[in-house]
Amino acid sequence: xxxxxxxxxxxxxxxxxxxxxxxxxxxxxxxxxxxxxxxxxxxxxxxxxxxxxxxxxxxxxxxxxxxxxxxxxxxxxxxxxxxxxxxxxxxxxxxxxxxxxxxxxxxxxxxxxxxxxxxxxxxxxxxxxxxxxxxxxxxxxxxxxxxxxxxxxxxxxxxxxxxxxxxxxxxxxxxxxxxxxxxxxxxxxxxxxxxxxxxxxxxxxxxxxxxxxxxxxxxxxxxxxxxxxxxxxxxxxxxxxxxxxxxxxxxxxxxxxxxxxxxxxxxxxxxxxxxxxxxxxxxxxxxxxxxxxxxxxxxxxxxxxxxxxxxxxxxxxxxxxxxxxxxxx
Amino acid sequence: xxxxxxxxxxxxxxxxxxxxxxxxxxxxxxxxxxxxxxxxxxxxxxxxxxxxxxxxxxxxxxxxxxxxxxxxxxxxxxxxxxxxxxxxxxxxxxxxxxxxxxxxxxxxxxxxxxxxxxxxxxxxxxxxxxxxxxxxxxxxxxxxxxxxxxxxxxxxxxxxxxxxxxxxxxxxxxxxxxxxxxxxxxxxxxxxxxxxxxxxxxxxxxxxxxxxxxxxxxxxxxxxxxxxxxxxxxxxxxxxxxxxxxxxxxxxxxxxxxxxxxxxxxxxxxxxxxxxxxxxxxxxxxxxxxxxxxxxxxxxxxxxxxxxxxxxxxxxxxxxxxxxxxxxxxxxxxxxxxxxxxxxxxxxxxxxxxxxxxxxxxxxxxxxxxxxxxxxxxxxxxxxxxxxxxxxxxxxxxxxxxxxxxxxxxxxxxxxxxxxxxxxxxxxxxxxxxxxxxxxxxxxxxxxxxxxxxxxxxxxxxxxxxxxxxxxxxxxxxxxxxxxxxxxxxxxxxxxxxxxxxxxxxxxxxxx
Numbered sequence: 128x129x130x131x132x133x134x135x136x137x138x139x140x141x142x143x144x145x146x147x148x149x150x151x152x153x154x155x156x157x158x159x160x161x162x163x164x165x166x167x168x169x170x171x172x173x174x175x176x177x178x179x180x181x182x183x184x185x186x187x188x189x190x191x192x193x194x195x196x197x198x199x200x201x202x203x204x205x206x207x208x209x210x211x212x213x214x215x216x217x218x219x220x221x222x223x224x225x226x227x228x229x230x231x232x233x234x235x236x237x238x239x240x241x242x243x244x245x246x247x248x249x250x251x252x253x254x255x256x257x258x259x260x261x262x263x264x265x266x267x268x269x270x271x272x273x274x275x276x277x278x279x280x281x282x283x284x285x286x287x288x289x290x291x292x293x294x295x296x297x298x299x300x301x302x303x304x305x306x307x308x309x310x311x312x313x314x315x316x317x318x319x320x321x322x323x324x325x326x327x328x329x330x331x332x333x334x335x336x337x338x339x340x341x342x343x344x345x346x347x348x349x350x351x352x353x354x355x356x357x358x359x360x361x362x363x364x365x366x367x368x369x370x371x372x373x374x375x376x377x378x379x380x381x382x383x384x385x386x387x388x389x390x391x392x393x394x395x396x397x398x399x400x401x402x403x404x405x406x407x408x409x410x411x412x413x414x415x416x417x418x419x420x421x422x423x424x425x426x427x428x429x430x431x432x433x434x435x436x437x438x439x440x441x442x443x444x445x446x447x448x449x450x451x452x453x454x455x456x
Numbered sequence: 457x458x459x460x461x462x463x464x465x466x467x468x469x470x471x472x473x474x475x476x477x478x479x480x481x482x483x484x485x486x487x488x489x490x491x492x493x494x495x496x497x498x499x500x501x502x503x504x505x506x507x508x509x510x511x512x513x514x515x516x517x518x519x520x521x522x523x524x525x526x527x528x529x530x531x532x533x534x535x536x537x538x539x540x541x542x543x544x545x546x547x548x549x550x551x552x553x554x555x556x557x558x559x560x561x562x563x564x565x566x567x568x569x570x571x572x573x574x575x576x577x578x579x580x581x582x583x584x585x586x587x588x589x590x591x592x593x594x595x596x597x598x599x600x601x602x603x604x605x606x607x608x609x610x611x612x613x614x615x616x617x618x619x620x621x622x623x624x625x626x627x628x629x630x631x632x633x634x635x636x637x638x639x640x641x642x643x644x645x646x647x648x649x650x651x652x653x654x655x656x657x658x659x660x661x662x663x664x665x666x667x668x669x670x671x672x673x674x675x676x677x678x679x680x681x682x683x684x685x686x687x688x689x690x691x692x693x694x695x696x697x698x699x700x701x702x703x704x705x706x707x708x709x710x711x712x713x714x715x716x717x718x719x720x721x722x723x724x725x726x727x728x729x730x731x732x733x734x735x736x737x738x739x740x741x742x743x744x745x746x747x748x749x750x751x752x753x754x755x756x757x758x759x760x761x762x763x764x765x766x767x768x769x770x771x772x773x774x775x776x777x778x779x780x781x782x783x784x785x786x787x788x789x790x791x792x793x794x795x796x797x798x799x800x801x802x803x804x805x806x807x808x809x810x811x812x813x814x815x816x817x818x819x820x821x822x823x824x825x826x827x828x829x830x831x832x833x834x835x836x837x838x839x840x841x842x843x844x845x846x847x848x849x850x851x852x853x854x855x856x857x858x859x860x861x862x863x864x865x866x867x868x869x870x871x872x873x874x875x876x877x878x879x880x881x882x883x884x885x886x887x888x889x890x891x892x893x894x895x896x897x898x899x900x901x902x903x904x905x906x907x908x909x910x911x912x913x914x915x916x917x918x919x920x921x922x923x924x925x926x927x928x929x930x931x932x933x934x935x936x937x938x939x940x941x942x943x944x945x946x947x948x949x950x951x952x953x954x955x956x957x958x959x960x961x962x963x964x965x966x967x968x
Contacts, residue, residue, distance in 0.1 A: 291647035
């Protein structure tokens with residue numbers, strides 16, 4: 128089964144790779160390298176290693192892409208390293224996600240901004256979810272928002288990121304859209320991971336949970352979690368189709384935890400184009416579709432300039448809401 | 457019995473030549489990684505993940521390899537604790553307290569054999585616990601809300617006085633220092649940076665591995681450098697005798713109740729998400745000391761029960777930690793977090809549905825744990841003789857190796873030189889603290905548990921809108937408070953008796 132998919136992906140890659148070879152002026156990386164700005168086992172590590180695997184198995188790259196873990200500062204150590212020391216390398220890409228944009232927006236990478244690197248493209252997204260226990264009184268997202276507007280002290284919402292992190296921001300964006308005035312009074316409890324937050328929801332210490340669809344799915348299937356809203360632009364496909372979106376409920380909120388890559392700021396245009404094309408071909412391959420399906424990643428296919436704009440937009444949105452809750456001045 | 461039938465199926469999956477070979481390789485590599493300071497079980501598993509993928513192993517085979525490494529590392533951690541007084545990984549820290557004195561007294565072989573058997577007992581019964589209790593245990597884990605977690609950690613610190621140091625104030629100082637170090641980094645409850653001074657490397661806080669390797673391994677090297685003879689010759693080293701290579705029956709019999717009690721405690725602390733093996737071995741040791749040696753006559757001076765307790769405790773905890781990981785998808789420790797990531801990349805979603813959806817994986821994994829266990833026992837007992845040879849290596853050769861391994865270990869995890877200088881800093885700190893006879897174990901406990909304690913208190917306070925009464929709201933919290941207070945008060949009263957005894961002993965010595 129896996130072999131079939133891999134050969135399928137290979138054929139597609141060859142097809143997609145051909146026209147690119149001509150425009151990219153024959154650039155190929157000698158020693159492709161992917162920095163995962165965190166220790167092994169996390170999301171960024173996953174991004175690097177899965178992409179490296181699919182590129183290698185699909186023959187889309189000569190040899191292997193080396194994966195290096197460079198942890199620290201929530202990705203800030205890697206960002207500074209790329210900006211300061213490896214700014215002109217053509218063979219290097221770095222895993223990034225919404226967390227990278229969040230930290231850039233909040234100035235958590237001291238002295239660094241998003242325009243110091245070049246943004247390559249996405250490999251998928253994990254849409255946000257707001258959920259409750261199945262026996263909860265909240266039937267819709269608007270029910271929850273009404274209570275938050277009235278008396279935020281009644282509800283504790285837990286998630287897997289720190290205060291000001293993505294799980295927290297998703298709730299705030301929804302609340303802002305719903306017209307909740309005092310965003311600061313919303314009680315968000317930070318846990319070390321989404322799973323821990325859900326188990327505290329089950330234990331009864333929390334009334335609502337905010338997180339990503341992929342981590343919530345197992346609990347939805349077992350009947351321990353009821354999804355109030357998924358923060359996708361429209362209804363998702365397959366198993367996810369039963370979840371109402373926030374937009375359907377009149378709250379225009381989209382919260383996508385995207386995964387993707389950036390490259391050094393002075394990467395040559397030929398190399399940049401090559402990597403952008405490579406990621407596009409990867410995204411289109413069947414092998415990558417399987418990876419996305421297996422890991423609960425939804426569609427978000429942005430490369431090159433389009434992606435650069437997307438990141439800029441999300442950075443300024445996060446900046447605005449962080450200022451509102453007093454996280455940054 | 458459904459359970460036995462499923463377990464039988466699990467063995468049918470696991471017992472192939474390829475899988476047995478993988479388990480053997482995993483056990484061996486794991487033991488080595490556990491023994492090397494710095495490379496704990498979490499890193500061991502993380503390092504081998506790419507290998508499992510390159511070998512194109514299927515889900516069960518990959519899990520067998522990686523869990524063998526996991527259990528192997530839990531076994532291996534004790535080796536350097538006993539032989540060198542350097543914990544191979546953080547749960548093995550408590551094994552230093554009695555293991556090293558035993559080795560110094562020429563009983564290294566006995567200590568290694570005993571700790572191997574204690575590890576086996578802990579892991580073996582914990583695996584049975586996993587088989588029968590996994591679904592029910594999840595309910596226990598759900599009794600623990602932030603308030604109960606806070607009291608649990610308070611309990612751990614309250615019983616701290618019971619262990620190690622002769623000077624309570626010094627161990628309190630060490631614990632406070634550890635908690636202080638734990639506060640460095642971003643505060644998840646407000647998003648504010650604390651004590652980072654704008655240094656981006658400190659934003660994630662200080663990895664306790666860096667602290668452990670610095671405080672224990674490097675400071676050992678510094679102490680050696682200091683006592684080196686100026687002419688370059690080695691300082692006279694105590695003559696090393698290895699002694700017998702097995703644990704005598706009488707010792708095993710005496711340690712049996714200890715092992716069983718510690719297994720139970722360790723398993724329960726493993727089941728609680730976030731508590732993990734370090735808390736397991738710590739609680740096992742301090743409770744055991746209260747139970748069998750409240751006056752502090754033999755613990756800390758090479759009591760075999762002080763070796764058996766933490767080893768049974770931490771290995772039982774590693775089995776217990778698999779309960780929330782498999783049944784809730786919540787990792788109970790660093791290593792299970794890595795295993796969780798492995799499962800996810802293998803397209804297996806741990807969580808409430810795992811037992812129904814992938815029974816072959818779950819039971820294959822459990823069977824693999826049993827196999828790894830027996831293999832480790834078979835591998836470890838005959839190798840005691842080999843391990844003890846380490847003691848015969850001259851210090852001037854051993855210490856540079858320790859330093860080298862420490863540097864490579866930390867660099868392989870972080871990939872950054874800043875962490876290396878931080879490790880050296882911790883080494884110097886450890887050397888200074890040793891001069892003042894400040895115990896190092898409470899520092900590590902402070903770093904490990906301090907953060908969790910604080911965070912859970914703040915979670916509880918936010919949820920209750922600042923009502924302190926939430927900390928006394930459930931029978932579980934009250935029970936934990938009661939144990940904590942007992943654990944704190946008992947040594948104070950016992951302490952008087954201890955002092956009298958020490959005085960008597962000293963008078964006797966003077967009399968000689």
